[in-house]
Amino acid sequence: MASDRKNVPAIDSSELKDLTEKLMTACHILDHEGVTDGYGHVSVRVPGADAFITIANVSPGCVTRDRLIMQDFDGNYLAGANTPPNEWPIHACIFKARSDVESVSHTHSKWSTIFSVLPIKLKPMHHYGKFLSADGPPIYEGIGLVRTVERGNDLAKALGNGPAVLMRAHGDAVVGESIEQVIERTTRLAMLGEWNHLALLHSEPRYLNAQELEVYNADQRFPMRGWEYYVSRLKDRR
Ligand SMILES: [Zn+2]
Numbered sequence: 001m002a003s004d005r006k007n008v009p010a011i012d013s014s015e016l017k018d019l020t021e022k023l024m025t026a027c028h029i030l031d032h033e034g035v036t037d038g039y040g041h042v043s044v045r046v047p048g049a050d051a052f053i054t055i056a057n058v059s060p061g062c063v064t065r066d067r068l069i070m071q072d073f074d075g076n077y078l079a080g081a082n083t084p085p086n087e088w089p090i091h092a093c094i095f096k097a098r099s100d101v102e103s104v105s106h107t108h109s110k111w112s113t114i115f116s117v118l119p120i121k122l123k124p125m126h127h128y129g130k131f132l133s134a135d136g137p138p139i140y141e142g143i144g145l146v147r148t149v150e151r152g153n154d155l156a157k158a159l160g161n162g163p164a165v166l167m168r169a170h171g172d173a174v175v176g177e178s179i180e181q182v183i184e185r186t187t188r189l190a191m192l193g194e195w196n197h198l199a200l201l202h203s204e205p206r207y208l209n210a211q212e213l214e215v216y217n218a219d220q221r222f223p224m225r226g227w228e229y230y231v232s233r234l235k236d237r238r
Helices: 014-032 088-097 110-117 149-159 179-200 210-217 225-232
Strands: 041-045 051-055 068-072 077-080 103-107 164-167 171-176
Touching: 014 041, 014 051, 014 068, 014 103, 014 179, 014 225, 041 088, 041 179, 051 088, 068 088, 088 103, 088 149, 088 171, 103 179, 110 164, 110 171, 110 179, 149 164, 149 171, 171 179, 179 225
Parallel strands: none
Antiparallel strands: 041 051, 041 103, 051 068, 068 077, 103 171, 164 171
């Protein structure tokens, strides 16, 4: 189905200024925290339209306003720098499949990659992992970059209704209701991967079970202090 172009605001409109600013900040955070390297991207849904904005073919840490791109959910170019990232279908297919998702990140996180190839699941062992199920995120088994809609749909299927999916021998994709939530989840997934790795060096960890996760999830507030903290850590590079 063709996207509804009538509702698409201009990428440089005042309406989208805060959102695009936040998107660039999100990319800089993932770079600064060492979750992404020269590759990876964050995207955001354009409010009220079948479209999203992500970074053009540029490293997350290097993104500037003139290197943002807007595409529809079929991958058609709408506005901005006309060099779509190789793996745009990750974003397009997840947004199309999940109307509850406002933002998506894709990283080549070493921690997600390690647990994507081991017979051991990355599981919640701290309340930072309360957004995950007790079994941890599923794994998308497809090998190779997600450069086609077919692969993107397979990835979205592996993600299901969850918050994150590991991508075998590749990285991860994380979704959320806001850019801030996606950054919190993406950074915490990396922290949990590292902590799982460290704990497993000693013995079998006592992971949090479903009932224990429910205790933490009884509180669904989303404090902004995590986002503020990461933004504050960018001040020296701006
Ligand atoms: Zn990738």
